[in-house]
Amino acid sequence: MAETASERRRREEEEQFSERGVSLWQDAWHRLLRNRMSLIGLIFIALMIFCFITGDFLPPYSYREADYDNTRVAPQLDHIFGTDKMGRDVFSRIWWGTRVSLTVGVVGSLTSLIIGITYGSIAGYLGGQTDNLMMRFVDVMYGFPTLLFIILVMVVMPSETAIQGMINIFIAIGIVGWMGMARLIRGQFLSLREKEFVLAAQMVGAGPARIISRHLLPNSLGPAVVSLTLGIPGLILTEATLSFIGLGVPPPFPSWGQMLSEGWRGLRSSPHLTIFPGLAITFTMLAFNFVGDGLRDALDPTMRGTALVRAARRKKKKASKAKAAAA
Amino acid sequence: MQRFIVQRILWNIPVLLLISVVTFGMMQLVPGGPFSASASGRPVPPEIRANMEAKYGLDKPVWQQYLSYMDRLLLHFDFGPSLRRPGRTVTSMLFGPNYMVEVLRDQLRATYGVQASSMTFAEPPGLFDSEVLVVKTNREVVGYISINWRTRFEVIKHFFSLAPVMVSVQVGLVSICMALFIGVPLGIVSALKQNTVVDYVAMFFSMLGVSIPNFLLGILLILVFALTLEWLPTYGWGESWKQVILPAITLGTGGMAIIARLTRASMLEVIRADYIRTARAKGLTERVVIVRHALKNSLIPVTTVLGPLMAGWLTGSFMVEWVFSIGGIGKFFVTAVTDRDYTLIMGTILLYSGAMVVFNLIVDIAYGYIDPRIRFD
Numbered sequence: 273m274a275e276t277a278s279e280r281r282r283r284e285e286e287e288q289f290s291e292r293g294v295s296l297w298q299d300a301w302h303r304l305l306r307n308r309m310s311l312i313g314l315i316f317i318a319l320m321i322f323c324f325i326t327g328d329f330l331p332p333y334s335y336r337e338a339d340y341d342n343t344r345v346a347p348q349l350d351h352i353f354g355t356d357k358m359g360r361d362v363f364s365r366i367w368w369g370t371r372v373s374l375t376v377g378v379v380g381s382l383t384s385l386i387i388g389i390t391y392g393s394i395a396g397y398l399g400g401q402t403d404n405l406m407m408r409f410v411d412v413m414y415g416f417p418t419l420l421f422i423i424l425v426m427v428v429m430p431s432e433t434a435i436q437g438m439i440n441i442f443i444a445i446g447i448v449g450w451m452g453m454a455r456l457i458r459g460q461f462l463s464l465r466e467k468e469f470v471l472a473a474q475m476v477g478a479g480p481a482r483i484i485s486r487h488l489l490p491n492s493l494g495p496a497v498v499s500l501t502l503g504i505p506g507l508i509l510t511e512a513t514l515s516f517i518g519l520g521v522p523p524p525f526p527s528w529g530q531m532l533s534e535g536w537r538g539l540r541s542s543p544h545l546t547i548f549p550g551l552a553i554t555f556t557m558l559a560f561n562f563v564g565d566g567l568r569d570a571l572d573p574t575m576r577g578t579a580l581v582r583a584a585r586r587k588k589k590k591a592s593k594a595k596a597a598a599a
Numbered sequence: 600m601q602r603f604i605v606q607r608i609l610w611n612i613p614v615l616l617l618i619s620v621v622t623f624g625m626m627q628l629v630p631g632g633p634f635s636a637s638a639s640g641r642p643v644p645p646e647i648r649a650n651m652e653a654k655y656g657l658d659k660p661v662w663q664q665y666l667s668y669m670d671r672l673l674l675h676f677d678f679g680p681s682l683r684r685p686g687r688t689v690t691s692m693l694f695g696p697n698y699m700v701e702v703l704r705d706q707l708r709a710t711y712g713v714q715a716s717s718m719t720f721a722e723p724p725g726l727f728d729s730e731v732l733v734v735k736t737n738r739e740v741v742g743y744i745s746i747n748w749r750t751r752f753e754v755i756k757h758f759f760s761l762a763p764v765m766v767s768v769q770v771g772l773v774s775i776c777m778a779l780f781i782g783v784p785l786g787i788v789s790a791l792k793q794n795t796v797v798d799y800v801a802m803f804f805s806m807l808g809v810s811i812p813n814f815l816l817g818i819l820l821i822l823v824f825a826l827t828l829e830w831l832p833t834y835g836w837g838e839s840w841k842q843v844i845l846p847a848i849t850l851g852t853g854g855m856a857i858i859a860r861l862t863r864a865s866m867l868e869v870i871r872a873d874y875i876r877t878a879r880a881k882g883l884t885e886r887v888v889i890v891r892h893a894l895k896n897s898l899i900p901v902t903t904v905l906g907p908l909m910a911g912w913l914t915g916s917f918m919v920e921w922v923f924s925i926g927g928i929g930k931f932f933v934t935a936v937t938d939r940d941y942t943l944i945m946g947t948i949l950l951y952s953g954a955m956v957v958f959n960l961i962v963d964i965a966y967g968y969i970d971p972r973i974r975f976d
Contacts, residue, residue: 276794412617414907415952419917420944423936428628509812513918516814517933529812536818536922540826550815557810565806 296494296571303570310566316559323370331364336524344542354544356534362545365526366552372515372527373508373556376442380507381500383446388453389496393484395454396461403458410451422448422510423519438521445510449503456499460492494571502564505557512553528553600967607963611956618952619945623665626941632657633682633939655682657941668945678949679942689946693928694762764950766836767927770846770919771912777851778858778908783901785855786862787894793867801859808856817849817922834924842923850919854908858901866897899970906962910955 304310327335332350339359347354353362395406425444431437464470465488473487514520515529523530528549535545634648643651652658656667671677678689782805789801824845825833831841869875870893878888917929928947935943 408614409617412614412621415614415618415955416622417932417948417951420932420936420948420951423933424622424625424629424944427630427936428625430630505810512812513814516812516918517921519933519937532815532818539818539822543822546815546818546822550812550819553815554807554811557812558806561806561810 300494300567300570304563304566307566307569309562310570313559313562313566316555317563320370320374320556320559323367324374327368327371331361331367333361333364335360335365335368335526337361344538344545346542347544353548354542356531356545357538362531362548365531366528366548369526369528369531369549369552372438372511372521372525373553375438376445376507376511377504377560379439379442380446380449380511381504383443384450384453384503385496385500387447387450389457389489391450392454392457393461393489396458397465397480397484397488399462399465403462407455407458410454413451416448418448418510419513422514426519434522434525438525441511441514441520442507445507445514448510449507452503453496453499456495457492460495461488464488464491498564498568498571501560501567504564505560508553508556508560603967604960604964607960611960615949615952615956619669619949620665622945622948623661623668626944627661629936629939631939633941655680668942672949678946681940681943683938683940683943689942692931692943693764693946693950763926763928763931766925767920767929768913770836770850770916770925770927771909773843773847774851774854774912775905775909777847778854781851782855782858783862783898785859787866787889787897789859790863790866790870790897791889798863802863805856805859808852809860811852812918813849813853813916814918814922816852817845817919820845820849821922836923836925836927846919846923846925849922850912850916854912857904857908861901861904862897865900866893869893869897872896895969899966902962902966902969906959907955909958910951913954913958 304314337360339355341359342351342355343357343359345351345355345359351361351363353366355361356365391406391410395403422444425447426441429440429444431440461484470483470487473483478486511520511527512529512532515527516533518530518533520529521527531549532546532553535542535549539546632652634643634651649658656664659667668679671679676690678693680688681692785801785805789798792798821833824831831845832839834842836842836846870889875888875893878892883891917932919925920927920929928950931943931947932951934940935947
């Protein structure tokens with residue numbers, strides 16, 4: 273992780289911005305753009321969104337169109353990622369597959385966000401015995417093996433159409449991931465609850481709903497956004513895993529995990545069927561991880577402290593002095 | 600201290616009970632049962648189905664089923680009979696060797712007329728194109744039968760004779776050791792060399808380790824080290840040390856990356872603390888400062904993630920076992936639900952939750968020893 277260079281820049285920016293008086297989010301956004309890795313991640317995600325939108329008309333081939341004369345073709349000019357065992361163009365399928373991965377990221381994190389925020393807010397705001405009991409239930413939820421639980425939830429939810437089945441899978445994945453968000457929000461609320469501005473709000477007669485929505489939630493949004501972004505790769509991974517074992521997105525919709533599972537049995541003869549979908553998953557996960565990391569650094573107030581940067585600089589100065597002395 | 604431990608153990612009892620109730624309740628919501636057409640693949644006549652359900656007590660009210668299940672489990676340590684594998688108990692599927700024996704023996708006798716009175720069979724190896732049955736007498740491999748080429752006996756190594764639980768525990772332990780012994784030093788080094796090339800490279804690779812799905816990593820390792828270089832085998836567990844390497848790397852990398860990043864972050868925090876400055880001011884050597892003062896404190900956050908990681912690893916990572924054809928318990932975490940094998944679902948979930956609870960307890964207690972600031976009362 274590029275830290276000193278970016279951190280120094282960050283500090284300079286901070287001085288610059290604090291004079292101008294920008295909002296926390298604008299400030300964070302600027303820092304995020306200054307972080308090279310996050311920027312690469314953001315560009316990659318933008319590319320994915322482009323692929324998402326254009327999935328139906330821009331790819332050179334259709335994702336479901338089989339061509340039995342050209343099966344398992346190695347990468348070449350008219351099929352740059354080759355074709356699979358049914359002669360479908362891998363590049364076009366990966367292109368369309370961004371829809372699955374992005375949707376699982378959005379739907380899954382929305383699901384876990386809604387459940388987690390509601391649950392965590394109630395526990396954190398009420399505190400005491402209620403909080404204790406509610407958090408014990410979270411402990412219980414952590415006791416379930418994730419994969420088995422997702423599959424259980426998936427088969428319990430009814431689905432009539434293929435699309436609905438797909439959305440159900442995404443929701444099931446989100447349902448399993450709400451506990452982390454609930455814990456985080458609850459922790460934030462517990463500490464924010466005691467702050468003066470909440471007391472002030474209470475004194476002017478604000479009710480619990482107003483205090484939660486106007487004072488507590490906006491102030492705990494930063495960590496929530498970070499944890500949400502860092503949670504997205506996990507969701508994408510879960511979907512890929514489920515599709516890999518044949519329980520995820522149903523064919524003919526191409527999901528990267530499903531393409532991998534079709535491809536890896538013929539690993540020796542046509543490795544391109546494994547490598548390209550694999551790269552797509554890995555790059556996506558990397559991109560979201562980079563952005564999540566960058567967001568955390570950009571939003572985390574403790575990282576903004578100059579102590580870290582100063583210490584690092586001091587160390588560097590010392591090192592260069594020692595070098596000079598040695599020379 | 601004792602009081603704390605006892606308290607924690609007592610608290611886990613209602614947790615496990617609640618988990619069993621929730622699981623049992625959810626299984627009732629799952630459409631289709633173990634004897635319905637969707638699970639068994641062909642329609643079962645209603646009379647036979649009714650008889651089967653009566654035999655396993657599925658016709659009774661749910662609470663009665665639950666009570667009799669818990670009664671059997673708690674008083675006799677018996678996970679009950681498997682509903683989909685006739686003649687097998689869930690206990691023997693999890694804790695006994697070679698769980699596929701009965702089913703395959705019958706299949707073999709029917710298909711090939713092979714006398715298989717003392718034979719056992721194991722899982723087919725992963726990357727074979729055809730379906731392969733492995734034939735063993737006791738623990739010795741007699742040969743394998745390839746379905747595609749009809750009967751062709753040839754000696755091939757056996758795949759597992761250990762209990763699935765033991766296999767998973769072994770795979771998990773090796774991966775944990777790998778993750779700890781590589782992850783922690785990696786984190787320390789990159790913290791001490793912060794913002795140097797070493798740090799960047801280490802952190803890039805741990806970011807990659809977090810990002811790459813473990814099944815993909817396994818497949819790529821097979822492609823490079825087994826298929827291309829032919830250094831290591833593509834499948835199996837328990838016969839040679841060579842089989843250990845790839846699964847351990849596959850399963851351990853994710854945890855290693857997490858541990859490395861965590862160690863680095865907490866080490867960076869610790870080495871800026873006042874007591875480290877004091878230690879340096881006393882004139883201690885850098886090594887003593889790092890090893891004796893900084894390391895111990897920076898490992899505290901690492902212990903917290905170890906609990907859930909251990910439970911996940913030791914109870915078998917399904918993907919790794921699948922890719923490398925290792926006969927652990929990971930597969931039950933998927934097949935149990937798709938088969939609607941109620942007792943197997945209960946068994947695997949309770950086993951996992953039990954492991955989770957035990958590891959979290961160990962971590963909690965260890966936490967207290969590592970960090971004396973935490974009081975147990």
